[in-house]
Amino acid sequence: MVTFTVEDQDGNRQEIEAPDDMGFNLMEILKASEYPVLATCGGMALCGTCHIEVLEGKDGLGDATDPELDQLENLPEYYPTSRLSCQIRISDILEGAVIRLRGEDVV
Amino acid sequence: MNTNTIHTDLCIIGAGPVGLFAVFEAGLLKMRCHLIDALPQVGGQLSEIYPQKPIYDIPGYPEVKAQDLVDNLMEQAKPFQPTFTLGERVDYLNRQADGSFVVTTSDKTHVHAKVIIIAGGLGCFEPRKPVLTNLEQFEGKGINYMVKNPEHFRDKNVVIAGGGDSALDWSIYLAKVAKRVTLVHRNETFRGAPDSAAKVFDLANRGKIDLILSANLKEVTGNGKLEKVILEDKWKQDLSIDADHLIPLFGLSPKLGPIADWGLSIDKNAIEVDTRDYSTGVERIYAIGDINTYPGKLKLILCGFHEAAIMMHSAFKYVYPDQKLSFKYTTVNGVNAF
Missing domain, CATH: 3.50.50.60 (FAD/NAD(P)-binding domain)
Incomplete structure (x- = not known):
């Protein structure tokens, strides 16, 4: 299991625990935790609706991939810390990370 | 009623895969369909978001490209001559004295239908x-x-x-x-x-x-x-x-839009339905595909297809109130085009 912190659109923070051996991605965990993530395309990096910022722990996660950047660039706003949560696999790299939901595209 | 109103048996809101297959199921029961979609083309998110992506869980297709599935569904629906209003959003539903509806779009197109089927997926794609x-x-x-x-x-x-x-x-x-x-x-x-x-x-x-x-x-x-x-x-x-x-x-992002104001029971942006026939709480309005919710719901295209078949048998009574519905197989009866 890994533990990381999620900040919602209103600034409320909550620690989330997720299994790191089930092949989940971060978008799936956010949805399962009842966060209002739309994830229109279901995790193909094709819609940009699971946009998050990695506030702490970005170094371990690396940069956004090309398919992510294609989507992020299309959004009205994005940041150097922006990622698509569907492209982040749950692994021990996320331990202690802090992510913030971005969100015009909420459920 | 406006003089240039389109008249049809069923008005399907949403021309994605489930809306398109609903035309086929309706056609088998001799019910005509008009479809309205906010996007300028049919296919819903398959055409808009991932036309070239392969889908692996359509029964009978080990692998099919999203756009090919849409093209095939259009071909399958063709004998039943569906009509379309594309690039317009449905804004209003007005109940008529006889129980039927007049639907009004963002561009003031009017559609008169005996039954409304909401197959709107995640909602209408609207500009960010x-x-x-x-x-x-x-x-x-x-x-x-x-x-x-x-x-x-x-x-x-x-x-x-x-x-x-x-x-x-x-x-x-x-x-x-x-x-x-x-x-x-x-x-x-x-x-x-x-x-x-x-x-x-x-x-x-x-x-x-x-x-x-x-x-x-x-x-x-x-x-x-x-x-x-x-x-x-x-x-x-x-x-x-x-x-x-x-x-x-x-880019575009889906929003539930005006559907939220039609008096339907909504849970987390999805319309609650009765799984016996996918009817909503409002008579003559059904909801199928990703837009509906019920205990055990799976947002899969194949589940939407199933829902379309079941709901058409329920809607038949509103289109042909004096006729008894008999269940027939296409293998026995074929597909009798309009």
Whole structure:
């Protein structure tokens, strides 16, 4: 299991625990935790609706991939810390990370 | 009722895979369909978001490209001559004295139907809007989120914002039509089609368009209608541009939209239905596919197909109140076109 912190659109923070051996991605965990993530395309990096910022722990996660950047660039706003949560696999790299939901595209 | 009202048995809101298959199931029971979709083409998110992606869980197709599935569903529905209103959003549903409905779209198209089927997926795809304080004040008064008719922009000062394919393509096209096109993009490079990006740089080099890179929209101003777009450039300096029109092109995102106001029971942006026939709490309105919810719901295309078949057998009573429905197999009866 890994533990990381999620900040919602209103600034409320909550620690989330997720299994790191089930092949989940971060978008799936956010949805399962009842966060209002739309994830229109279901995790193909094709819609940009699971946009998050990695506030702490970005170094371990690396940069956004090309398919992510294609989507992020299309959004009205994005940041150097922006990622698509569907492209982040749950692994021990996320331990202690802090992510913030971005969100015009909420459920 | 309006004289140019479209009359049909069933009005299907949403022309995605489930809406299209519903036409086939309705046709087997001799019910005619008119479909309305906010997108300009059929296929819903399959055509809009991932046309070239393979799908692996359609029964009988080990692998099928999303757009091929849509094309095949259109072919399958063809014998039943569905009609379409595309690029328009359904805004109102008005119940008639006899229990039927008149549907009104954003472009004032009227459809009279005995039954309404909501197959709206995740909602209507609507343009993403930039976060600007007085944006809404100028919507329809200079701010347009799509180019429906390029002539609308003839001899006008147009600012286009965005860095995707549509921003590039419309900048190239409108350069020939508008008085002046200014393309604003937040980065130094474009991730859209390299050919289009090269054309845009070429047009800018030849002075045919103004290309402002590493800049963001900051403010829109005007008196009753849009007059200026204020940008913030890479040095955090404001830059004011005379503009009759601003076209922000930041992609589309689904919103539930007016469906939320039709008196249906809604849970987390989905319509609650009775799993016996996928009816909503409002008589003659059904909801199938990703837009509905019930205990155990799976948002899969194949589940939507199943829901379409079941709900059509329930809707039959409203279209043919005096007839008894008998269940028939296509292997026995074939597909009897209208």
